[in-house]
């Protein structure tokens with residue numbers, strides 16, 4: 247198994263295209279006693295939006311976790327030529343309601359990768375946190391407890407934490423699930439703006455409209471790749487029927 251995160255600060259890995267943000271091949275991963283991903287290979291191109299689509303339990307979150315570096319694959323290669331590790335925004339439901347954190351504290355945690363939790367944040371860190379709170383429109387929520395927020399507010403706080411990491415690769419697990427159409431549109435617009443600002447965006451989603459609007463789509467079924475490429479080529483009526491009927 248070979249994992250190359252953050253190892254090549256100045257030049258890309260020789261075997262990887264300059265426009266590749268992340269490449270993975272033959273990935274196998276899962277949980278104790280539960281293999282989930284089987285020989286998963288793919289590539290995330292820079293400055294694109296990529297969606298992971300598939301039925302419940304098909305392995306989307308597990309693949310995001312592996313790409314984010316929080317789940318260790320049992321085999322396969324993962325190459326990230328970029329200078330910074332990816333920023334990961336977990337599923338809202340995976341973040342405990344009872345976490346005794348204010349929104350500001352949660353977003354400040356996004357700076358720990360650079361600063362370490364034991365070091366004081368710098369003036370620049372505080373400015374970054376203020377800027378992302380503003381960008382997500384949640385500056386007024388900064389002193390509120392995370393657990394008191396509505397679903398859409400908490401989702402924005404989690405995305406703010408991801409942005410505070412200042413990575414050029416943002417991995418999001420179902421960022422719009424359960425949100426009303428207005429909140430969903432706001433997050434969709436923000437993700438589009440981020441790509442224009444130089445961030446590569448990858449998200450797991452059940453929302454076919456979001457998936458169809460992406461540049462690339464990776465379709466998972468039973469922990470294996472069932473298709474990848476442009477959404478109009480991958481999310482055809484026949485592939486959707488085949489995969490969801492089999493589910």
Ligand SMILES: Nc1ncnc2c1ncn2[C@@H]1O[C@H](COP(=O)(O)OP(=O)(O)OP(=O)(O)O)[C@@H](O)[C@H]1O
Nearest residue numbers: 277280282300301302303304305306307308309450
């Ligand atoms: N922490 C865990 N421990 C054990 N098994 C897990 C864990 N998390 C997920 N699984 C199992 O791994 C498989 C893939 O789950 P995963 O969350 O990656 O799928 P998903 O495609 O993201 O699903 P969903 O659309 O429901 O979010 C499922 O069978 C799930 O039960």
